[in-house]
Amino acid sequence: MGHGEKYQCPMPNAQNRRTTVHPTPRVEWAFPPIFCKGNRVSEIDPDSNIEVRFFHPRQDQWDNHFQVDTTSAMIVGTTEKGRITVDCLEMNSQPQMMARQLWIRLNLFP
Template sequence: MCEYCLISEVNRSSGCQVDHIISVKHGGSTTADNLCYACIFCNLQKGSDLGSINWQTGELVRFFNPRRDFWGEHFQLNEAVIQPITDIGEVTARILDFNGDERILERQALIAAGQ
């Protein structure tokens, strides 16, 4: 299961990949506390970024870290839409494109199928 968007790899033809939460080029290690399972969509969108600018405050905000953070503290699932509830959730959802049209359609199909 992708530790960012929570879509199971069973439901993705491309499966999941191991992602460096903090990329090696930014000093991240290849150890369990810095690795997570990510779908190809989240992994490609995230790239080696560490965070993004909060558009309301102009502040740099780090991304959700699956090893430090609890998903439910930063996001909630509202039908097929992942709603960010913190600044960390907002920048993560925006940059990883959690609520792009195709991703919402994918979640709607999974919900309709009872998954």
């Protein structure tokens, strides 16, 4: 699959089963997200109880909202927007972290 290519979402009850593939941050590889957010663009932050928009790669700076723990390969949200995005998109799922650990060992990420 190439950058921006479409794929069929495997989630049985996904609201939007056709989704654009997003590239991984700082790496020119693309992969389908584990969790499809459908048409949602925001979520209620449990700490502040306010609605927070997800990180948008064309409007937001990665470094302003996330850090990578290179020991564990976890992505840590450093702002409300980052935390909501990490949680809702399941960015620290086991398959994601395994891929990141490999990329870190190969000096391909971050």
